[in-house]
Every structure is written in structure tokens, then in C-alpha cells.
Amino acid sequence: MSAHHLVVGAGPAGRHVAALLLARGDRVTLATRSGRRTDLPGAEHLALDASDADALTRAAQGAVTLVNAANPGAYTQWERVWPPLAAALLTAAERTGAVYAVVGNLYPLGPVDGPMREDLPDAATDHKGVLRARLWADALAAHRAGRVRAVEVRGSDYxxxxxxxxxxxxxxxxxxxxxxxxxxxxxxxTFTDVLDVARTLVAAVDDPGAHGRAWHVPSAxxxxxxxxxxxxxxxxxxxxxxxxxxxxxxxxxxxxxxxxxxxxxxxxxxxxxxxxxDDTAARxxxxxxxxxxxxxxxxxxxxxxxxxxxxxxxx
Ligand SMILES: NC(=O)c1ccc[n+]([C@@H]2O[C@H](COP(=O)([O-])OP(=O)(O)OC[C@H]3O[C@@H](n4cnc5c(N)ncnc54)[C@H](OP(=O)(O)O)[C@@H]3O)[C@@H](O)[C@H]2O)c1
Missing domain, CATH: 3.90.25 (UDP-galactose 4-epimerase; domain 1)
Structure with a gap:
């Protein structure tokens, strides 16, 4: 039986991840609040508010991967909508044992001198950067405690x-x-091709030794x-x-x-x-x-x- 992946979010990142997984013969369900259909042949579509941990857990039963490719709306909404959404995703991954794969961004780093490397601390001071850093820190803490297997990929401007x-x-x-x-x-x-975001995420999911950290997406x-x-x-x-x-x-x-x-x-x-x-590590x-x-x-x-x-x- 082919592996099943639940991808939350059908924006460019979620659709590219789904396309790669479908192309290798896996089963993919794309979950969004609207349940809108994509043109991806073979994809299943589900209307689901992923902030509902119980509903998300039911949808993720049996999935090998739970992909967080969501983006819950305008920046002005982030403080209100991201925390319950990210908490529910993490809870569902913990309950089901699915690998929790996050499409992150570079905001957690904040301004840095020189190239942005993964070994730099998440030191943002603006509210969006602090928020995204905290969401990943929560997932990483759960990973380190052995409650979940989590990995994040971070790209620049898509x-x-x-x-x-x-x-x-x-x-x-x-x-x-x-x-x-x-x-x-x-x-x-740096501009990052969203296709490369998806390729990096799938490679990271497939590599258990790569879990428990964030990776920078190879970019031009x-x-x-x-x-x-x-x-x-x-x-x-x-x-x-x-x-x-x-x-x-x-x-x-x-x-x-x-x-x-x-x-x-x-x-x-x-x-x-x-x-x-700096994308040396992922390369x-x-x-x-x-x-x-x-x-x-x-x-x-x-x-x-x-x-x-x-x-x-x-x-
Ligand atoms: N755009 C960039 O340049 C860029 C760069 C680096 C990183 N990123 C990151 O990439 C990630 C994905 O972004 P994207 O641009 O691919 O997304 P997007 O086009 O904004 O789409 C977001 C998706 O999330 C779904 N969604 C939002 N809240 C949800 C919820 N509660 N339950 C279920 N589905 C929900 C939306 O569908 P519904 O509205 O139907 O729910 C939509 O399909 C984000 O974390 C973003 O920060 C983006």
C-alpha cells in the first residue's frame, strides 16, 4: 500500500509538495479550510480547519507525514491564528506518529550580518519573527523530548x-x-524557487537523520x-x-x-x-x-x- 501524506495548505508550497509525493506514487490529501480543489491529478481534498486538533488527528490517522504548508492569512492576523493552528498541527503529529514537516521562513533569524546560516540563533525581535521562532521552538522541544519527529525547511522570498x-x-x-x-x-x-522548497522538504522527511533541525533551501x-x-x-x-x-x-x-x-x-x-x-548544509x-x-x-x-x-x- 502506498504511503499517505496529509498536507495542510494548498498554496504554492503545499501544492508543490503534494505534486512531488504524488509523482512518486504516494497518496496525498490536501487539507484547507475551504476544501478548494487543486488541479493535481490523484490528489484528495479535504475541508478542514487544522486549528481543530481532534479533527486534524482523525484526518492524519495512518499518515506517515503531516506537512504544515499553511499560511493562515494576513500578517495582521498572525498573532491570533498561528498559535492555535501550530499547536493543533503539533498535537496531531504527536498523537498519530506522523513526521511533522514544517514549511518555515527566515523571519525567525531577524537581521543578521553576513550570510544567513542555520547555526545562527533565532534572534528576531519583530513580532512576526518572534512568533515564527516560537512555533518552531515548540516543535523542536517536542522532538527533543521524543514526543514527535519534526523538521523544518526555510526558504527566502518565493x-x-x-x-x-x-x-x-x-x-x-x-x-x-x-x-x-x-x-x-x-x-x-536570495530568491527561493518554491519547487526547491518542496524538494528540500521531501528530502528532509525521507531522511530520519535530518529530523530535529531546520534546513535552508538550496537557492540560486x-x-x-x-x-x-x-x-x-x-x-x-x-x-x-x-x-x-x-x-x-x-x-x-x-x-x-x-x-x-x-x-x-x-x-x-x-x-x-x-x-x-547560506544553503551549504542542505546541498x-x-x-x-x-x-x-x-x-x-x-x-x-x-x-x-x-x-x-x-x-x-x-x-
Ligand atoms: N510567499 C513567500 O515568499 C514565502 C517565503 C518563505 C516562506 N513562506 C512560507 O510558506 C508557507 C506556505 O505559504 P504559501 O505561500 O504556500 O501559502 P498560501 O498561498 O498563503 O496558502 C496558505 C494555505 O493555507 C491554508 N490554510 C490556512 N489556514 C488554515 C487552517 N486553519 N486550516 C487548514 N488550512 C489552512 C489556506 O487555505 P484556506 O484559506 O482555504 O484555509 C491555503 O491553502 C507559509 O508558512 C509562509 O510563511 C512563504
């Missing part, structure tokens, strides 16, 4: 299909419009935001557009009346200085490489609805 800072401005840029990107647009910044060499956008536009056969910086002072001012932008402004350190991921452990940048750019453009030239749309 490209290749996720909602990241390039895809946010891409629709306008594809129409030839000038765009504004957060912070400085000339600082080296850093580009500036302006370069990355130009690369994606080029993949779609479009010229670069004017890219101006949306400065932190502006974000702070607008943030006084727009809570969503205030939340983005708190993360501006990611864009005003080099934001570079060595799992033998993974990042997806070729050109292919990532093509998929990023295609995900935004661009007509990517057929000549370059094949691997």
Missing part, C-alpha cells in the same frame, strides 16, 4: 509560483508599467530585486521596466494608516541590506541543487499568466 516580492509587481511590469519594490532595489537578495545565487525582475521579464520576452525603491520612511508613514504596509515595513531589513541565504546532506535560475524565471513569468516563449519553456 519565486517560481509563490506570492513573493517579484510576483507582486509582475502583473504591472508585464504590462510595461514602472514598479516600486520594497527597500533598496540594488542589494543582493543572490540577485538584486531589480535584476530578478528583469530576468523574469526577459524570460517572458519583455524588456526591463523602471524599478524604484519603496523606501522605509514611506512605508513607515503609509503604515500609520495601512496596517498591512506597516507589517511589511517591519521586515524592511530584508531589502535594505544584503539578504543572502551537502541531500545532494540537492537549486533549479536553474532561467527555468525558475520562466515558471515565475508563466505563473503570472505571461506567454512564455515555447522555445524556452522546456527544460
Amino acid at each position: 519565486v517560481g509560483g509563490g506570492q513573493g516580492h517579484v510576483s507582486r509587481v509582475l502583473p504591472a511590469a508585464l504590462r510595461g508599467r514602472p514598479v516600486r519594490m520594497v527597500g533598496a532595489v540594488d542589494q543582493p537578495h 545565487p543572490a540577485r538584486t530585486q531589480a535584476q530578478a525582475l528583469a530576468d523574469v521579464l526577459a524570460a517572458a520576452g519583455r524588456p526591463p521596466v523602471s524599478v524604484r525603491a519603496l523606501g522605509t520612511r514611506t512605508l513607515r508613514t503609509v503604515g500609520l494608516v495601512a496596517p498591512g504596509l506597516r507589517e511589511v515595513g517591519q521586515m524592511a531589513y530584508q531589502f535594505t541590506r544584503p539578504y543572502v541565504l 551537502a546532506r541531500f545532494g540537492l541543487d537549486h533549479t536553474p535560475w532561467e527555468e525558475t524565471c520562466r515558471r515565475t513569468a508563466a505563473a503570472a499568466g505571461a506567454d512564455v516563449p515555447a522555445r524556452t519553456s522546456q527544460r
